[in-house]
Amino acid sequence: MTEQHGVAADACGAQAPGDRHWTVDEHLADVLSGVAPLPAIELQLLDAQGCRLAEDVVAGGDLPAFDNSSMDGYAVRTTDTVGATARYPSVLTVVGEIAAGAGELPKVGPGQAARIMTGAPMPPGAEAVAPVEWTDGGSGSGQAADTMAPPVAGEEVRVRQEVAAGAHIRRRGSDIRAGETVLTADTRLGPTQLGLLAAIGRGTVRVRPRPRVVVLSTGSELVQPGEPVGPGQISDSNSFTLTAAAQQAGAIAYRVGGVPDDAAVLRGVLEDQLGRADLIVTSGGVSVGAYDVVKEVFADYAGMDFRKLKMQPGKPQGFGRIGDGAAGIPLLALPGNPVSAYISFELFVRPVIRTMLGAPDVHRPRVRALCTGALRSPVGRRQFLRGWYTAADGRVEPVGGESSHLVGALARSNCLIVVPEETVAVPAGERVEVVLLTD
Ligand SMILES: Nc1nc2c(c(=O)[nH]1)N[C@H]1C(S)=C(S)[C@@H](COP(=O)(O)OP(=O)(O)OC[C@H]3O[C@@H](n4cnc5c(N)ncnc54)[C@H](O)[C@@H]3O)O[C@H]1N2
Ligand code: MOO
Helix, strand or coil: CCCCCCCCCCCCCCCCCCCCEECHHHHHHHHHCCCCCCCCEEEEHHHHCCCEECCCEECCCCECCCCEECCCEEEECHHHHCCCCCCCCEEEEEEEEECCCCCCCCCCCCCEEEEECCCCECCCCCCEEEEHHHECCCCCCCCCCCCCCCCCCCCEEEECCCCCCCCCEECCCCCECCCCEEECCCCECCHHHHHHHHHCCCCEEEEECCCEEEEEEECCCEECCCCCCCCCCEECCHHHHHHHHHHHHCCEEEEEEEECCCHHHHHHHHHHHHCCCCEEEEECCCCCCCCCHHHHHHCCCCCEEEEEECEECCCEEEEEEECCCCCCEEEEEECCCHHHHHHHHHHHHHHHHHHHHCCCCCCCCEEEEEECCCEECCCCCEEEEEEEEECCCCEEEECCCCCCCCHHHHHCCCEEEEECCCCCEECCCCEEEEEECCC
């Protein structure tokens, strides 16, 4: 089917005189006004993954907390190994064994050694560790060992080379000193930062939490994927796209799929969901159709506003706050067309989530790229076309057409090509602005 371009007569471009249309930037500013990082909370470590610290973390003690061995071997006094060779090893009496976690330690006197395992505390008197490979492993053979023999009473060990003072000892505080700031506020917590917190003994940590985002799609035509699809029905894809996108943006997302076009049902679902949401995202029902119940239901909430944008796709948008309290819960009502819903998410919802997270990168990165194909765009609307961007050569190839039902092309794209409001045609080979959608 051919599509109309650069005219004001298509359904998406129709604009009656005096019918205000907001720019993308105006809408984004309005959506973000009053949105702030969520208040900090104390979380269990694994619940804090991906969150940003809301405190400077100071170590309460040294790490390691005690001198310990970095090798399985024998804790020795260095003077006892002076001149030791494979041919003339030092013969030492073994006075005990120290495993990792040992509390009681044998004292190592002159002519003595203690069996010691990796991570075990250094015993008093010992100044170094001879790895088992430098000894006969207590076998009595004098030959180099690759493992330690089981402990026996009256064991002797032959050390086959000199051991320097401090060898194979991990010193107390060599990693972290008591009182040291180990992580600063705003650091994003990944596996290694969580490991460090655990290592210094922190069971919980104060962070900016992930926003809890409730995603619900409206439409009586929707059936859940996997269920039989009757005449005129379609599978609900928006709730999956938007929930996955919210998770990708850093939120904890709850998918509530397929709310029918019934105002009472939608009201009930919203009331139920308010309690677990920092943000609600809906899709569908914001245009001018007879069953656009989202608009109808939200008209009851004083803080909601519905408007049209100078944008394609994504023209009809709703936003505001619902629920009790002065602030209420922010809600973004996105258009139902799948491409419109996703692009609206990327441009407006993602920045809200990133702001709530306290993330420094609120917006998707943008680059200039050479466009390999010709583009057309309606006058007066900023168009976001799907494309495939290749960083290696700085080129972007348009993918699919501009219609907002093309989910196949959407899934084969990795960026959005931006065509400004005043531009109706872009010849192949021009440089264009591109919004990168990959992390
Ligand atoms: N007379 C006019 N008609 C329309 C206009 C207009 O200005 N005047 N705007 C068009 C534009 S642009 C858009 S975008 C859509 C937005 O419509 P709604 O937000 O009311 O969305 P629905 O009517 O509920 O659905 C639109 C379309 O998307 C499909 N859909 C909806 N939900 C899902 C879902 N969860 N998963 C997959 N697909 C979904 C739905 O079946 C429709 O095909 O309005 C235009 N109309
Ligand atoms: O063009 Mo509508 O704006 O989102 O499909």
